[in-house]
Amino acid sequence: MSSETDKPAGHDESRRTFLKQSSLLTAFTIVPGPVLQAATYELDEKVAAAFEKVSLKLEVNGVKHKLSVEPRTTLLDLLRENLNLTGTKKGCDYGQCGACTVHVDGQRVNSCLSFAVMHEGKKITTIEGLAEGGKLHPMQEAFVKHDGFQCGYCTPGQIMSAVACVREGHAGSETEIREFMSGNICRCGAYSNIVAAIQEVKNGGQKV
Amino acid sequence: MKAQDKQIGAPMNRVDGRLKVTGGAKYSAEYELPNMAYAVLVGSTIAKGRLTSIDAKAAEKAPGVLAVVTHFNSPKVPGFDTAGKDPSQPATVGGPLKIFKDDKIRYNDQVIAVVVADSWERARYAARLVKAQYAQEKHKTNLEASVSDAFLPTAAKKNPKHPMNDYQRGQVDAYKTGAIKLESEYVIPTEVHHPMELQSITAHWEAPDRLTLYDKTQGTMATRRDFAKEWNLPEENVKVIATFVGGAFGNALHSWPHESAAIIAAKVVNRPVKLMLTREQMFTNVGYRPYTWQKLGMSATPDGKITAITHESIGQTSTYEEFTESTLAQTRMMYQSPNVTTRYRLASLDVCSPIWMRGPGEATGAFALESAMDEMAHMLNLDPLEFRLRNYTEQDPEKNKPWSTKFLKECYQLGAERVGWNKRQLKPGSLRDGEWLIGYGMGVGTFGAHRGAATVGAQLLPDGTVLLQCATTDIGPGTGTVMTQIAAETLGLDPKKIRFELGNSSFPKAGTQGGSSTVNSVGPATQEACLALKEKLRTLAGAAFASAKKEDVTLTDGYLTLAGNAGARVPYADLIKQGGDKAVTVEAKPGPEGQQYSMYSFSVHFAEVRVHELTGEVRVSKLVSCADAGTIVNEKTAGNQMKGGAVGGIGMALMEAAHIDDRFGRYVTKDFADYHVPVHADSPDVQVAFVNKPDPHVNNLGTKGIGEIAIIGVAPAIANAVFNATGKRIRELPITPDKLI
Ligand code: FES
Ligand code: FES
Numbered sequence A: 001m002s003s004e005t006d007k008p009a010g011h012d013e014s015r016r017t018f019l020k021q022s023s024l025l026t027a028f029t030i031v032p033g034p035v036l037q038a039a040t041y042e043l044d045e046k047v048a049a050a051f052e053k054v055s056l057k058l059e060v061n062g063v064k065h066k067l068s069v070e071p072r073t074t075l076l077d078l079l080r081e082n083l084n085l086t087g088t089k090k091g092c093d094y095g096q097c098g099a100c101t102v103h104v105d106g107q108r109v110n111s112c113l114s115f116a117v118m119h120e121g122k123k124i125t126t127i128e129g130l131a132e133g134g135k136l137h138p139m140q141e142a143f144v145k146h147d148g149f150q151c152g153y154c155t156p157g158q159i160m161s162a163v164a165c166v167r168e169g170h171a172g173s174e175t176e177i178r179e180f181m182s183g184n185i186c187r188c189g190a191y192s193n194i195v196a197a198i199q200e201v202k203n204g205g206q207k208v
Numbered sequence B: 001m002k003a004q005d006k007q008i009g010a011p012m013n014r015v016d017g018r019l020k021v022t023g024g025a026k027y028s029a030e031y032e033l034p035n036m037a038y039a040v041l042v043g044s045t046i047a048k049g050r051l052t053s054i055d056a057k058a059a060e061k062a063p064g065v066l067a068v069v070t071h072f073n074s075p076k077v078p079g080f081d082t083a084g085k086d087p088s089q090p091a092t093v094g095g096p097l098k099i100f101k102d103d104k105i106r107y108n109d110q111v112i113a114v115v116v117a118d119s120w121e122r123a124r125y126a127a128r129l130v131k132a133q134y135a136q137e138k139h140k141t142n143l144e145a146s147v148s149d150a151f152l153p154t155a156a157k158k159n160p161k162h163p164m165n166d167y168q169r170g171q172v173d174a175y176k177t178g179a180i181k182l183e184s185e186y187v188i189p190t191e192v193h194h195p196m197e198l199q200s201i202t203a204h205w206e207a208p209d210r211l212t213l214y215d216k217t218q219g220t221m222a223t224r225r226d227f228a229k230e231w232n233l234p235e236e237n238v239k240v241i242a243t244f245v246g247g248a249f250g251n252a253l254h255s256w257p258h259e260s261a262a263i264i265a266a267k268v269v270n271r272p273v274k275l276m277l278t279r280e281q282m283f284t285n286v287g288y289r290p291y292t293w294q295k296l297g298m299s300a301t302p303d304g305k306i307t308a309i310t311h312e313s314i315g316q317t318s319t320y321e322e323f324t325e326s327t328l329a330q331t332r333m334m335y336q337s338p339n340v341t342t343r344y345r346l347a348s349l350d351v352c353s354p355i356w357m358r359g360p361g362e363a364t365g366a367f368a369l370e371s372a373m374d375e376m377a378h379m380l381n382l383d384p385l386e387f388r389l390r391n392y393t394e395q396d397p398e399k400n401k402p403w404s405t406k407f408l409k410e411c412y413q414l415g416a417e418r419v420g421w422n423k424r425q426l427k428p429g430s431l432r433d434g435e436w437l438i439g440y441g442m443g444v445g446t447f448g449a450h451r452g453a454a455t456v457g458a459q460l461l462p463d464g465t466v467l468l469q470c471a472t473t474d475i476g477p478g479t480g481t482v483m484t485q486i487a488a489e490t491l492g493l494d495p496k497k498i499r500f501e502l503g504n505s506s507f508p509k510a511g512t513q514g515g516s517s518t519v520n521s522v523g524p525a526t527q528e529a530c531l532a533l534k535e536k537l538r539t540l541a542g543a544a545f546a547s548a549k550k551e552d553v554t555l556t557d558g559y560l561t562l563a564g565n566a567g568a569r570v571p572y573a574d575l576i577k578q579g580g581d582k583a584v585t586v587e588a589k590p591g592p593e594g595q596q597y598s599m600y601s602f603s604v605h606f607a608e609v610r611v612h613e614l615t616g617e618v619r620v621s622k623l624v625s626c627a628d629a630g631t632i633v634n635e636k637t638a639g640n641q642m643k644g645g646a647v648g649g650i651g652m653a654l655m656e657a658a659h660i661d662d663r664f665g666r667y668v669t670k671d672f673a674d675y676h677v678p679v680h681a682d683s684p685d686v687q688v689a690f691v692n693k694p695d696p697h698v699n700n701l702g703t704k705g706i707g708e709i710a711i712i713g714v715a716p717a718i719a720n721a722v723f724n725a726t727g728k729r730i731r732e733l734p735i736t737p738d739k740l741i
Helices: A011-030 A033-037 A041-052 A075-082 A138-146 A155-167 A174-180 A191-204 B017-022 B057-061 B120-127 B144-149 B154-158 B220-230 B257-269 B279-284 B329-333 B360-380 B384-390 B408-419 B479-491 B518-540 B572-577 B635-654 B714-726
Strands: A054-060 A063-069 A101-104 A107-110 A123-125 B037-043 B049-055 B065-070 B111-117 B131-136 B167-169 B180-188 B200-207 B210-215 B238-241 B273-276 B292-300 B306-317 B339-348 B431-433 B436-448 B454-460 B466-469 B498-501 B553-556 B559-562 B565-571 B583-588 B600-612 B618-628 B687-690
Touching (some): A063 A075, A075 A101, A101 A155, A107 A155, A138 A155, A138 A191, A138 B017, A155 A191, A155 B017, A174 A191, A191 B635, B037 B120, B037 B257, B049 B111, B057 B065, B057 B120, B065 B120, B065 B257, B111 B257, B200 B257, B210 B220, B210 B257, B220 B257, B257 B273, B292 B360, B306 B360, B329 B339, B329 B360, B360 B384, B360 B436, B360 B635, B384 B408, B384 B436, B408 B618, B408 B687, B436 B714, B454 B518, B466 B518, B479 B498, B479 B518, B518 B553, B565 B572, B600 B714, B618 B635, B618 B714, B635 B687, B635 B714
Parallel strands (some): A054 A123, B037 B273, B210 B238, B306 B339, B466 B498, B618 B687
Antiparallel strands (some): A054 A063, A101 A107, A101 A123, B037 B111, B049 B131, B065 B111, B180 B292, B200 B210, B200 B273, B292 B306, B436 B600, B454 B466, B454 B583, B553 B559, B600 B618
C-alpha cells in the first residue's frame, strides 16, 4: 500500500501526480502555513481525488441530487452504489442485456453504457420510481399477473423497457413487441409471459 | 382467495412478485453494509504453467486501493491444507481450486490476484495495473484432439457399482450386426449458464471467527459447509444468505474461486467486501456445460423394433477435478431394446471445471439419442412418434422395476395435437411457405424424480399468521410461492397469512436447489410441519379438540376451528396466551419406495421450424412442451418454468457455443455479442401442457420435478424439425446458418 515516502511513478499516474502537485500549489496561496504542514499524504490524496470529481445535478425518481462523481462512474454504478437504488440491475455492463434499463427524460437507456456526468440536469426514472404512492404501475401489475419473470433479475429492466415500448408505440403486435423488447435478455426465458403482460397493458388502454 | 379453496394446483401469483417488480428484491451484491470495499479479480493470461512473479506496486499505489492479494502475499487459508473431499460437492475426484495456494496456472483467466479498493471504479482501474510473469507450459484445450487420452472416471474405476461404469444388457455392441443400422457422431459445444445476475458475493467477517456471506448459491447449507471447512470454523459460525438468486441454472451448485477470493480479501482489509464477476469472467471461472463428443449406434427390425443401442460419450473436465454427469442415463431406460451398451469417458483439459447446466448430462445425451431415433425412423420410413410408441417401455428396462408413474403416452398425444403433428410429412423438404421450408420434429426428455431429506420450521405468530422457514433457495422457479400454497392447503389458512422464508443457512436444513428436487423434498417437509403445527395447536385447544381428528382441525381467520362442529372455535390469542411452544420443526425423508420403483419425470417437446432456403436462418415458429411431472402445485409458475427450459433449448439448438482459441487456450467468446442466447425475437409463444397426475410414490404431494425435463429433449426436437424441413441432418450444435447453406 502507499506510504508517504512512495513517489507515484509511471505513465499511468503522471496526470494524478500533476493534480496532486498543482492542488498543493493552489493550497499554498490560500491556506495558512501551520495547516499546510499538517497536510499528510492522505489529505494530499483527498485533494487530488476531489479534483478528479465532477459536480453533477440530476433528478432521480423525483428527488433532486447534487453530487460529486468521478467522470468514469457509469449511471448504473451511481444508482446502485452511491444512491443505493439497487433495483436497476447489472447483467453485463456492456450494453448487451438491458438489465440496467432506466428512463432518462422519458427515453429508455442502458444505464451501464452512459456515464453519470452525461446526465447533468436530466430526470432519471428507475424501477423504484415507477409505482405511485405504493400503487403499482399497470405494467408492474401485469408482470405479476402474467408471471413475467422467474428469478426477477432482468425484471426491472424488462419493465422499464416495456413501459417505454408501449409509450413509443412499438407494442402494436406480438411480433413488434418481441422485436422492440429484444434488447432485454431474460435467461430464465419468461419471454412468452412478458409479451402477454405487455399486450394486456397495451390493449387495456391504461395510461402508461 | 378463500381459505377453503383448493390451494395446491391454483395458479397463484408469486408471493415475492411485488418485490421483484418494484426493485425491492435484494440479490447478493445489493446489501448495504458499513464501510464496504469493492473487489475486482485479475486473471491469468496463460492456460498452463507457473506464476513466477506479480508486480502489484502500481496497483497498490493507485488511489483508493486497500489491498492487492496474490499467491505471494495471501494469508494462509487454514482449510486448504486439511480440506478433504467434501460430500456436498459434486461426485468428482479432486476438488475445487484452492485459490492463491500455489503458483500453478491450470486454465486461462484463473484468478491470480484480487484488488480491493473503496469503489468499483478504483478497484477496476487498479486491477489493470497488476502485471504477472509466467513460466508457460504447453496447454491442451481441445477435446477432439484429446479423444485418445479419454479415461474412465476414477470413481468408476474404484467402484464397479458406480453409475459411470460401462453398462451392458444383452450383447456388447449388438447394433453392429443388426439388419437396419446407423452409426452417428454428435457434438455439443461448451455452453455457459449465464444467468442474468453476474456471480456476486458480499463477504463480511463480523468477528475474526464469524463469517457472513451474501452469496449467489443454489445451496446455502452446502456453501456454508464449504467455507466453514476452508476456514476451519464450526459451521454455526458461518452464515450464508441467498434470499434472492438471479438465476443460476446449475452454476451456483459449486463453490468457485471468486467466493474464496472475496472472503480472503475481506479478511485482509477487515471490511465487508463486495465482488461481482464480469460477464467475461462468467465464461472462465464458474463452470459450464462441457464440450461433449458422442457416438450412437442403433439397429432395428424393419417393423420398427429397436434391437440394439450403443451410446458412447467423452466429456471435457479440468485437470484438477473430475466432473461427471449422466449423459448416457436416458439411453439405458427410455426405449425397449434388448441390447444396450453405454460407455462414459472423460478427457482432462487445461480449463476450469465444468458444472451441471440445466438438464445436465441428460440434455446432452438426449441430443444424441433423440436425434438417432429420428434418423432411424427416417430410415424405416416411419413416423418418429409411431417409432417411439413401438419401443415404449412399460417398465424400466435398466433396473427391471415398475415405473412409479409414467404418463409419457399422454404427453405424446397432448403435444402432437397442439403442434399439429398431422401436418408433418414423412419426406423432408415437402412443406414450404414461399422461401421458407417448414418442418416438424420431436424430442423426449426424462429425469429422475429425486427426493432428499428436508426440514421445515413452522410457527404460529401472535397475529394469527404462520411463519415457515427452510434453508432451501429459490433461483427462479417460485419455491416460496408453492410452499405457501402447500402450507395454506394443509393448514386451511389463507395463503396471505402465511410467510415462507428461505435462502438462509440458519434456517432448518434443506438440500441444494438442483436436480429438480426442491418441491419433491421441501414440499413434503412443509406439509408435515404444517400437520405437526395443527396437532400441536389441537392439544392446546381444549376439550372439544382433544378427541378430534387432525384432518378436521382447521386454521381460519383468527380461530382454530373443527370441521363439522360449529361450536369448536378457539381464538389464536387464547392459544398464544397458554405460553406453550407454538413452534415445530419437522424433517421429512424419502421412504423405501425408491427401492421398489423407478421414479422419473417425463417430457416431450414438439417443434415447428421455418428454415429460410437461401440464408439458412432457422426460426422456431412453434414449440409445444408437455410434461408428466406428477402433481402440478402451481400451473402458472410451473408453466413458466417449462417455457424457460424450452427457451434454453432454443439456445442450445440454434445459437449457444463458447469457443476457445486453442492457440492461446483462451475463450474468444467473451460477452453476449459473441455468445448468443435467445432474446424475445427468438422465442415463439411456447405452449405448455401438463398431464398433472400425482405420483403416489415419490411423496404425498405426488410431485416429480420439472426443471430439467423442461430443457431435455428440446434441442433434438428442433434439430429433427430442421431435418424434416431441409433434409439436412445437423449433428453438431448449434445449428447456425452456415451449416445449412
Ligand atoms: S448491464 Fe447494461 S445492458 Fe447489460
Ligand atoms: S427472470 Fe430471470 S432472467 Fe428474466
